[in-house]
Amino acid sequence: MGEVLKISPIRARRISFMALAPLCLILAGCATPDGARVSGDVFDPYEENNRQTHELNRALDKALVRPVGVGYTAIVPDDLEGSIGNFASNLGLPGTVVNNLLQGNVEGAFTNTMRFVFNTTLGFGGLFDVAGDFQIDEVKADFGQTLYVWGVPEGAYVELPVLGPSTERAMVGRAVDLFTNPLSYVLPSPDKYIGTAAGVASKVGDRGRYAETVDSVLYNSADSYSQARGIYLQNRRFELGDGDAAEEINPFDLNTEGF
Amino acid sequence: MTQYTRRAATCLIGAAVATFTLMPTTASALDNASAKKLVDALVGEINRVIASGKSEQAMYSDFKRIFAKYGDTSYIAAYAMGNDGRRASNAQKKKFSAEFQTYISRKYGSRFREFIGGRLEVKSVRPVKSWFEVQTTAFLRGESPFTVTFLVSDRTGRDKFFNMFIEGINLLLTERTEIGAMIDKRGGSIDKMIADLRNAK
Numbered sequence: 001m002g003e004v005l006k007i008s009p010i011r012a013r014r015i016s017f018m019a020l021a022p023l024c025l026i027l028a029g030c031a032t033p034d035g036a037r038v039s040g041d042v043f044d045p046y047e048e049n050n051r052q053t054h055e056l057n058r059a060l061d062k063a064l065v066r067p068v069g070v071g072y073t074a075i076v077p078d079d080l081e082g083s084i085g086n087f088a089s090n091l092g093l094p095g096t097v098v099n100n101l102l103q104g105n106v107e108g109a110f111t112n113t114m115r116f117v118f119n120t121t122l123g124f125g126g127l128f129d130v131a132g133d134f135q136i137d138e139v140k141a142d143f144g145q146t147l148y149v150w151g152v153p154e155g156a157y158v159e160l161p162v163l164g165p166s167t168e169r170a171m172v173g174r175a176v177d178l179f180t181n182p183l184s185y186v187l188p189s190p191d192k193y194i195g196t197a198a199g200v201a202s203k204v205g206d207r208g209r210y211a212e213t214v215d216s217v218l219y220n221s222a223d224s225y226s227q228a229r230g231i232y233l234q235n236r237r238f239e240l241g242d243g244d245a246a247e248e249i250n251p252f253d254l255n256t257e258g259f
Numbered sequence: 260m261t262q263y264t265r266r267a268a269t270c271l272i273g274a275a276v277a278t279f280t281l282m283p284t285t286a287s288a289l290d291n292a293s294a295k296k297l298v299d300a301l302v303g304e305i306n307r308v309i310a311s312g313k314s315e316q317a318m319y320s321d322f323k324r325i326f327a328k329y330g331d332t333s334y335i336a337a338y339a340m341g342n343d344g345r346r347a348s349n350a351q352k353k354k355f356s357a358e359f360q361t362y363i364s365r366k367y368g369s370r371f372r373e374f375i376g377g378r379l380e381v382k383s384v385r386p387v388k389s390w391f392e393v394q395t396t397a398f399l400r401g402e403s404p405f406t407v408t409f410l411v412s413d414r415t416g417r418d419k420f421f422n423m424f425i426e427g428i429n430l431l432l433t434e435r436t437e438i439g440a441m442i443d444k445r446g447g448s449i450d451k452m453i454a455d456l457r458n459a460k
Contacts, residue, residue, distance in 0.1 A: 078400075137403055213370060220460040223440035230436050231428050238427020251334055251412045251421050252389060258352035259333040259344075 042229060043156050050159040054225045057164060058218055065207055066215075072201070073208030081205050083127040088198035089138070090119045090126025095181030099141035103149040108139035140239065143180055144173025148240045157229055165232035289413040291384040294391035297418045298409050301329045302379045302395065309371055322371070323364035331412065331419035332360055338422075339434040343442055343449060351449050358456045363434070366460060376400045379407060390414075390421070397425075 044050065073081065093116040100109035115138060118131040131137075147169050148154075155168025166174070178184075184192055207214060221227045237243055308321045326332065336356040337344055344352065377399040384393050390412035396404045408424040423430040438452065441459070445451040 132403070210373065213373065216366070216370075216460055221437055221440070222444050222459075223436070226436050226440060227433065230433060234428045234432070235426050238424075250388060251331070251410075251414050254334060254337050255344075256333045256337040258347075258349040259336040259340075259356045 042233060043154070044229065045156050046158060050157065050229075051225050053159045053161055054228070056161060057159065058224065060162065061207075061218060065204065066211065069204045069207030069209075070211055071208070072205050073211075076205065081202075081209075084198050085202040085205065086119070086123070086129045087126045088195060088202045090116065090123070091183060091195035092181065092199070093138070094183050095177060096138065096141045098180045098182065099143055099146050099177075100139060102143075102146045103141060105139065105141070108141065111136060111139050112141075142173055143176040144170035145240055147173055148242060154242075157233065159225075159229070165228055167233070167236070170236065289391060289411065289418055291386070291391065293418055294393050294411040295381055295384045297329065297411055297420065298381055298393040298395065301325065301409070301420065302381070304329075305371065306378065309375055315369070315372075318371075319361075319365050319368045322368040323360055326360055326364055329420055331415055331421040332356060334414065334421045335359075335363075335431065335434075338431045339438045341435045341439055343439065347449050351453065355449070355453050355456075358453055359438075362456045362459055369460075374399065 076084075093112050097109045097112045097116070100106075100112060115131040115136050118134070118136065119126045119129060122128075123130040144167075152169055158166050158168055158171055160166050160171065163174070183195070187195075217227050217231065218224050304325050305322075308318055308325070311318070311321075313321070333356060336352075336359045339359060340347065340352075340355060347355070374397075377397060379395045379397050382394045382396050384391055386392075387410075390410055393409045393411055395407045395409065397407050398404050405426050406424075407426075409420045410422040410424075411418055411420050413419075414421070421431075437459075441452045441455065442449060445455070
């Protein structure tokens with residue numbers, strides 16, 4: 001990716017198209033369950049493999065991510081931690097705008113552009129979330145969501161090594177998003193790695209800040225794999241606006257006698 | 260920030276007190292206004308406990324009292340037990356319901372600490388089938404605002420919340436998964452699950 005600047009736009013386009021081709025194949029092969037899906041439903045044909053990956057991820061978390069995260073949060077002052085997070089999320093915004101536009105969400109693209117302009121200038125290169133103080137909040141978008149908007153099915157649940165819970169559709173989205181951020185084509189190579197580093201730091205910091213909540217899922221629950229899967233799928237579907245989970249339970253249908 | 264939060268908490272306490280004083284003694288049909296009132300009062304009490312600076316143990320018993328007062332505890336316990344509830348005896352159900360309330364108060368009570376310095380604001384209310392959905396926005400330090408939804412019904416004859424969604428994550432469904440997994444791990448024994456709920460986090 002560091003070489004992209006030096007090659008001609010046509011070649012760059014051909015490269016990104018070539019990168020997309022196998023993704024299209026994966027998408028076409030996305031497994032789908034029969035019948036309509038109810039929110040909270042889980043389609044997990046790869047459960048056995050996923051559970052192995054889950055154990056791997058738990059071991060990795062225990063040995064590395066958690067201790068580093070907890071240490072990071074303890075050492076780095078809150079304000080600096082916030083600034084690092086702001087900086088990383090600001091650098092991600094141009095990619096979000098691209099996805100807003102791919103989804104036909106012009107208003108979202110406008111809001112995010114305003115955020116980027118405010119925070120990059122008045123917020124000293126994105127270190128401060130000035131826009132947030134004016135209630136200009138990020139309209140989240142990623143390529144996985146774009147695929148949802150385009151009608152691609154969710155596919156099976158997948159737990160990825162290191163990255164954690166995902167779906168086949170979200171996984172393809174993540175891969176494509178490595179190419180959707182215009183900044184990665186514009187920034188010279190050392191600078192853009194600062195953004196990546198800040199992104200990783202902020203994720204690790206989150207692990208430390210929400211240590212207890214994450215621990216309760218990963219280490220204190222009776223079946224951490226099922227919990228992580230359920231929590232991820234519900235939250236992801238909520239973010240996408242896919243189905244209204246709140247409508248599906250009827251409190252009058254349940255026999256509560258004796259409880 | 261601290262001052263602002265304290266002011267907000269004071270306002271919420273004021274609102275909660277006002278709500279209780281003004282609350283009509285006769286049972287009224289559930290509508291938008293009363294559903295919102297319930298959640299306002301609930302949020303007010305939670306904020307008050309968080310701001311109190313009490314010990315964790317004291318906070319947990321406060322949360323348990325709040326849960327019993329505002330929550331449809333029998334519905335929540337029955338849902339959490341899921342299909343296993345069908346083969347449970349009345350004694351098991353009763354014991355589970357009591358232990359489950361303590362467990363929930365401890366588990367979510369310790370999460371609320373992450374809310375210190377934050378606040379919940381009621382944004383909108385809408386009727387859904389036979390209940391109401393109250394949307395609130397949570398403002399946490401250093402976080403983008405996020406949505407917490409309460410479902411409120413008058414199934415029991417009084418307005419109570421019977422479920423909660425944090426960014427789309429269904430509290431009832433999450434707990435049903437947990438209780439189901441606990442029962443499975445204990446060879447299907449409901450009694451063992453109830454006994455271990457006391458130490459579950």
